[in-house]
Amino acid sequence: MAWRFALVIDSVASGSGRGDFSDTFTVVDPAGPVLSLGELSAQRGDGVFESLGVVDGHAQEVGPHLDRLAHSARLCDLPAPNVDQWRAAIARVAVEAGPGESVIKLILSRGVEDGPSPTAWVTLGDAPDNARSRTEGVRVATLDRGYALDTPSRAPWLLLGAKTLSYAVNMAAIREAKRRGADDAVFVTTDGFVLEAPTASVLLRFGDRFVTPAPAAGILHGTTQLSLFALLERRGFRTAYETVPVQDLVRADAAWLLSSVRLAAPIAAVDGEVRPVDRVFTDELNAYLLSPRE
Numbered sequence: 001m002a003w004r005f006a007l008v009i010d011s012v013a014s015g016s017g018r019g020d021f022s023d024t025f026t027v028v029d030p031a032g033p034v035l036s037l038g039e040l041s042a043q044r045g046d047g048v049f050e051s052l053g054v055v056d057g058h059a060q061e062v063g064p065h066l067d068r069l070a071h072s073a074r075l076c077d078l079p080a081p082n083v084d085q086w087r088a089a090i091a092r093v094a095v096e097a098g099p100g101e102s103v104i105k106l107i108l109s110r111g112v113e114d115g116p117s118p119t120a121w122v123t124l125g126d127a128p129d130n131a132r133s134r135t136e137g138v139r140v141a142t143l144d145r146g147y148a149l150d151t152p153s154r155a156p157w158l159l160l161g162a163k164t165l166s167y168a169v170n171m172a173a174i175r176e177a178k179r180r181g182a183d184d185a186v187f188v189t190t191d192g193f194v195l196e197a198p199t200a201s202v203l204l205r206f207g208d209r210f211v212t213p214a215p216a217a218g219i220l221h222g223t224t225q226l227s228l229f230a231l232l233e234r235r236g237f238r239t240a241y242e243t244v245p246v247q248d249l250v251r252a253d254a255a256w257l258l259s260s261v262r263l264a265a266p267i268a269a270v271d272g273e274v275r276p277v278d279r280v281f282t283d284e285l286n287a288y289l290l291s292p293r294e
Contacts, residue, residue, distance in 0.1 A: 055291075
C-alpha cells in the first residue's frame with residue numbers, strides 16, 4: 001500500500017476539555033524517517049490500530065472505529081485515547097483523500113521504552129482494488145487457531161479481542177491459505193467453531209436470518225458487521241451473534257467476509273468446496289457500505 005499522507009499526534013489526555021487540537025498534529029513525510037529506534041511498536045508490536053475506509057474523502061464509521069480503538073487500548077493497558085483529538089486528526093487527514101477509495105490507519109503505540117508518553121500517528125493510503133473480491137468472491141481455507149472456544153475467558157492476557165499491531169500470525173495464516181490454493185483464511189477453534197478471518201469478520205445467511213460468531217469467543221467486534229446488522233434489521237431480516245460450528249460455513253445459504261476496506265466479499269469456496277455467490281444481494285450490501293456512514 002502506498003502511503004500518501006501522514007501526521008504524528010502529540011497525545012492529549014482523555015477528557016482534557018480542549019476544543020482545538022490543531023497544534024498537536026505534525027505533518028510528516030510518510031516515506032521518511034519518523035520513529036525512534038526504541039519505538040516499541042516496531043520492537044514488540046506493542047500497540048493497537050484501526051483501519052478506516054474512506055470514500056470520496058468521507059471517512060467511514062469514525063465513531064465505531066474510535067470506540068474499538070479505545071477498547072483495544074484498555075485491553076492492552078494503554079492510556080485512553082482522547083476521542084475528540086483522534087476525531088480531529090481523522091478529519092484533517094481525510095481532507096487529503098480526494099475522490100475514490102482510500103484507507104486511513106490509526107496507530108497508538110506504547111512509545112519508547114520508559115518514555116513519557118505513547119506514540120500516535122495517522123496515515124492515509126490508496127485502497128487496493130477490491131472489485132474482483134466483491135463480485136467473484138474469495139476462496140477460504142479453514143485454519144486451526146490453536147485454542148478452544150472458552151480460552152478467551154480463561155486467558156484474557158492473550159488479548160484475543162484487541163486489534164493489536166502484532167499481526168505476524170494473521171499474515172502467516174493468509175500465506176498458508178494461499179499455499180492451499182485459497183485467497184484467505186478463516187480461523188476455527190480446536191473444538192470446531194468459526195472465529196474470524198485474519199483481517200475480516202464472518203457473516204452467514206440462513207434464509208432470512210444472518211449470523212456472525214459471538215465476540216465473546218475472543219474475536220474483534222467488526223465495525224462493518226455492526227453497520228450491516230443495522231441495515232439488515234431495518235430491512236426486516238433477523239440477526240444474531242451465535243456459536244457457529246465450522247460445518248455452517250458450508251451449510252449456510254451464503255457467506256461473506258466483512259472488513260472496512262474490502263467491504264463485503266462473498267465466500268466462493270471453503271477448503272475447495274464451491275459455495276454459491278449471491279451477486280445481486282452482495283452488490284446491494286456493497287452499495288450501502290460505499291455510501292457515507294458515520
